[in-house]
Amino acid sequence: MVPAARLVEDIFCRRHYRRVDNAPIDERLCKADEVQSAMAWVFGLSLALGTVVGLVVVLPYGVLADRARKPVYLLAATGQFVNVAWSVLVLRFWRVLPVELILVGPLLEVIGGGLTMAIVILYAIISDVNAPEDRAITYFFSSLAANLAVFAGPPLASKMIEVWSPWVPISSSLVATVLAGSIIFLVPETARSVRKSPASEEHWSRMGDHEWQNAVKTQLTRAFHNSDLRSVLKKRSVILLLLVFALAAPLPAGMGTMFLQYYSKRFGKSIENAGYMLAIRGGFTIVVVGILLPMLSKYINSSSYIKLPAFRRDLILAQTSAASAGLGYFLLGGPNMTFLISGIVILTLSAGIGPLCRSLISNIVEPDQTSQIFTIVSIVEGIGSLPAGPFLAWTFSSSMRLGGIWTGLPFFLLGSLGFLALVVLCLVHPKRNMSESHRVVEDNSVL
Numbered sequence: 001m002v003p004a005a006r007l008v009e010d011i012f013c014r015r016h017y018r019r020v021d022n023a024p025i026d027e028r029l030c031k032a033d034e035v036q037s038a039m040a041w042v043f044g045l046s047l048a049l050g051t052v053v054g055l056v057v058v059l060p061y062g063v064l065a066d067r068a069r070k071p072v073y074l075l076a077a078t079g080q081f082v083n084v085a086w087s088v089l090v091l092r093f094w095r096v097l098p099v100e101l102i103l104v105g106p107l108l109e110v111i112g113g114g115l116t117m118a119i120v121i122l123y124a125i126i127s128d129v130n131a132p133e134d135r136a137i138t139y140f141f142s143s144l145a146a147n148l149a150v151f152a153g154p155p156l157a158s159k160m161i162e163v164w165s166p167w168v169p170i171s172s173s174l175v176a177t178v179l180a181g182s183i184i185f186l187v188p189e190t191a192r193s194v195r196k197s198p199a200s201e202e203h204w205s206r207m208g209d210h211e212w213q214n215a216v217k218t219q220l221t222r223a224f225h226n227s228d229l230r231s232v233l234k235k236r237s238v239i240l241l242l243l244v245f246a247l248a249a250p251l252p253a254g255m256g257t258m259f260l261q262y263y264s265k266r267f268g269k270s271i272e273n274a275g276y277m278l279a280i281r282g283g284f285t286i287v288v289v290g291i292l293l294p295m296l297s298k299y300i301n302s303s304s305y306i307k308l309p310a311f312r313r314d315l316i317l318a319q320t321s322a323a324s325a326g327l328g329y330f331l332l333g334g335p336n337m338t339f340l341i342s343g344i345v346i347l348t349l350s351a352g353i354g355p356l357c358r359s360l361i362s363n364i365v366e367p368d369q370t371s372q373i374f375t376i377v378s379i380v381e382g383i384g385s386l387p388a389g390p391f392l393a394w395t396f397s398s399s400m401r402l403g404g405i406w407t408g409l410p411f412f413l414l415g416s417l418g419f420l421a422l423v424v425l426c427l428v429h430p431k432r433n434m435s436e437s438h439r440v441v442e443d444n445s446v447l
Contacts, residue, residue, distance in 0.1 A: 002157040002275040003166035003173075005039070005260045007091045009271060010166075011099045012038045020095065027270055036265050037397040042100060043257040044393030048386055050106035054116030055382040061113045062375035065121055069128075069191050070184050073121040075112025077181025082108045084177050088170055120378050127362055127374070128190035141290065142355070151282030158275030233376075237428045241361045242380045244322070247421040248353050249384030250392070251325055254332070254414045255281060255347070258392055265400070266407055267337065280341070284348035311363055318356040319425045324349035325418030333408020333415070343411075350418065360428075 013030035014020065016038075065072040083105040090102045109115070122142060130138045157169035233239070255278065263274040296317070328347030331339050358377065365373045392410045399409040 001257060002154050002260065002271060002278075003161060003168075003170040004087065004091070005043075005257050006161060006166045006271045007170065008039055008042060008099060008102075009035065011091070011094045015099075028268070031265055031268070033397075033400045036261055036400065037393075040258070040261060040393040040396045041390075042102065044389035044391075046103055046106055047253060047389030049103055050109060050114065050116075051382045051386045051389070053106055053109050054113060055379060055386070057110055057113040058117060058120065058375055058378045058382070061117050062120060062372070062378075065117075065124060065191070066372075067191060068189060069121050069125055070187065070189050072112065073118055073184045074181060076109075076114055076116075076118040076121065077112065077177070077184070079109040079111035079114040080118065081174070081177045081181065082111060083114060084174055088174065091170070092167075116378055116382065120374050123358055123374050125187065125190050141294070148282070148286060151279055151286055154275035154278040154282070158272035161272045161275075235364065238361060238364055238373075240424050240428050241357055241364075242377065244318075244353075244357055244421045244424050245377050245380045246384030247417050247424065248322070248325070248357070249381040250388030250417060251329075251350070251353075251414055253385065253388050253392055254329060254411055258396065258410060259332075261396065262408075262410070263340070267340075277340075277344070281344045281348055284345055285351045288348050288351055311360060314356050314359050314363075315425065315428060318353055318360065319422055321350045321353035321356060322418055322422035322425055325353065326415045326422060327418075329411045329415035329418060333411035335405060335408075353421070 009027075009030050010025065012035045013025055013027075013032075016032060016035050017025070017029065019025060061072050061075070086105045086108055087102045090097045090099060090105075106114070112118075113120075126138050126142060160166075160169040160172075259278065260271050260274040263269060263277055264271050324346050328343045328345075328350060331343030331346060334340060334343065358374070361373060361377065392413070395410045395413055399407045402409070
């Protein structure tokens with residue numbers, strides 16, 4: 001993220017000042033509004049295109065993932081690698097290839113669904129091997145792994161840029177993508193469908209292309225016209241939680257390239273310096289997700305003074321996370337560095353909203369519907385994040401024209417979404433929606 005932002009900024013800067021030589025260009029010149037606006041639109045549209053691809057492919061790949069998790073994950077990792085490799089190619093040959101061609105990269109994630117589908121598979125695997133009351137803590141630790149990358153990645157990339165050039169960390173990202181995909185070989189297959197009879201497996205393997213397409217369509221029809229699943233989607237809390245997923249989907253975009261640009265532009269710092277600021281958030285998030293939330297969750301479970309069902313516990317923690325997202329982003333858009341650092345610290349408390357809401361919704365549905373409901377969650381998140389990229393790009397461009405307190409306009413927008421998610425979570429009432437069969441599953445798991 002940091003090296004890509006620096007390279008794109010440098011390319012747009014050279015285009016703006018009509019520089020085609022290899023001589024270094026003062027990064028301070030690259031903070032011109034025209035350069036930053038062009039950057040924001042490229043990254044915003046890239047985010048939107050990636051979301052569209054995710055929405056298109058998540059249904060068929062989700063059905064295939066019900067039969068086998070690992071092959072679909074490998075396909076998703078392949079699509080992500082192709083996307084990164086294409087972006088590196090375009091940035092390397094920017095004199096020949098317009099930098100806007102990096103927008104083709106997200107379209108290449110039609111191979112496997114890219115990061116969107118990889119996340120679906122990972123959460124499905126976690127649900128396969130964990131009891132309902134343990135899922136929230138496991139989701140915390142899966143989120144912790146991602147935040148370890150946020151903690152170590154940006155400052156390491158910034159240091160590499162300072163010592164060598166942006167090409168060293170961006171080339172390393174290709175290796176990291178391959179490693180991330182290869183780890184799945186160490187994980188056993190968890191999909192229940194793989195335990196079908198050998199005759200059934202042989203039947204699938206011998207299918208022709210036309211028969212395969214019909215089989216996929218049939219499974220899609222069964223998955224999303226299933227009467228049990230439709231009854232689950234009629235539950236009030238499920239609908240409310242899906243709305244929370246839609247509202248929370250744009251929140252991570254604020255701490256991506258948008259933050260790098262905002263910090264660099266508003267405070268006159270280099271993009272590499274902005275990478276070090278992301279490490280602050282990553283460090284605090286590790287403490288929150290890896291220590292604070294799991295300890296709090298376990299304490300509530302074992303405490304003789306605080307007796308809360310798992311659903312109520314996760315709901316309270318999710319509400320706290322949503323409130324932290326709202327307050328954190330409003331402070332992040334404040335007028336000085338004190339507000340910004342305070343916003344980053346408070347924003348780390350919102351890191352659990354995704355894992356917690358996944359735990360909540362997985363505890364409402366039956367175990368054999370987990371993959372289907374997670375697929376629906378991914379679709380809802382995609383719909384929620386679809387306008388986020390272009391809209392944040394527009395608000396960032398507008399904020400530079402307005403100036404003053406309105407420089408933080410993109411973060412005020414994201415803060416409002418956090419508070420709206422809090423309002424919706426306050427409307428969730430678990431007792432009306434937890435099925436008797438699911439409560440029995442929880443009781444048996446406790447015994």
